[in-house]
Amino acid sequence: MNTILMSILGIQFLSIPLSILVYIDPGTGSIILQALVATVVGIAIAVKLFWHRLLKFFGLRKGSPADPISNQDDLPKKS
Secondary structure (H helix, E strand, C coil): CHHHHHHHHHHHHHCCCCCCCCCCCHHHHHHHHHHHHHHHHHHHHHHHHCHHHHHHHCCCCCCCCCCCCCCHHHCCCCC
């Protein structure tokens, strides 16, 4: 069983072409560029949405008393 599997893998390995000629058309290039721009914009929006949390996480800003996220324990309990 092991020798059969190794023989099949060896034949497949030898059938791989040594040089591959690839053509990338303009449509493919524009999709790659579009994906890169979308990634950069997505990261920028995520940073903008969580900017204050990031500053607090890195210790560059302390939570203010008016900050609703840090004051959740001070809220009155509902019965």
